[in-house]
Amino acid sequence: MPFRLLFIGDVVGEVGCAAVRALVPTLRRELELDAVIVNAENSASSGRGITPDSGSALLSVADFLTLGNHSFDAEGGREYLGYEQRVIRPANFAEKLPGRGWGTFEVGEVRVGVANLQGRVFMRETPGSPFKAADEAVTELEGSEADLILVDMHAEATSEKQAMGYYLQGRVQALLGTHTHVPTADARILSGGTVYVTDVGMTGSMSGIIGLDKEDFMDLFLGRKPSRIGVSEGPAALNAVLIEVDVEGRRATGIERVYEEPI
């Protein structure tokens, strides 16, 4: 039996967290899931960062969380990363920052390794090389006897994510892109049994712009300078990918998109 893992893209605000909590228990049954991993970088009620509340809401139904450029944007996030072992932030962040860039969790006999990377192209922040960090993360996860390795590459540029896919093919079982909040239609299996998609898409309100308030964004683009860009209210859709891994053979054997209508 292949190992079946659902990876859910950037969860935005309370509406996104509510959708994950409502949908994941059913998806676990219907899709016969062994594990669920969620990108939580926008899960705080502000839509930026993670808080102890948003993290524990997601971990009530998920096994493990990844983050991105907004990792430390919400109050309580830094402390949370200090004590919650089931959440990681990009491995190429400065070493002195709280949290870790990779980690493992166990489902029965299977130890799942997860790493998080952030891209540098078109990003405001300039972390260290994600490629160097990827090498280190993979070596460390192999050393901790991970049976399969999934990497969340949180990046803006499709080229940088595709490059990372080829860089890690055959060394990890999944390279999944996040950050743009819009799913891409290129899910495929690279050589060596690595599943790849440029962006998983977000889990949040479909009435806004990338899950945030569209009027605030209009103000920004039309030069009216909004005081803040809030979370878009309204029902949230869920975007995810379901991946299958032959654990014995250390190869991913399938990837398919999962979309749940707004609830």
Ligand SMILES: [Fe+2]
């Ligand atoms: Fe995001």
Ligand SMILES: [Fe+2]
């Ligand atoms: Fe992001």
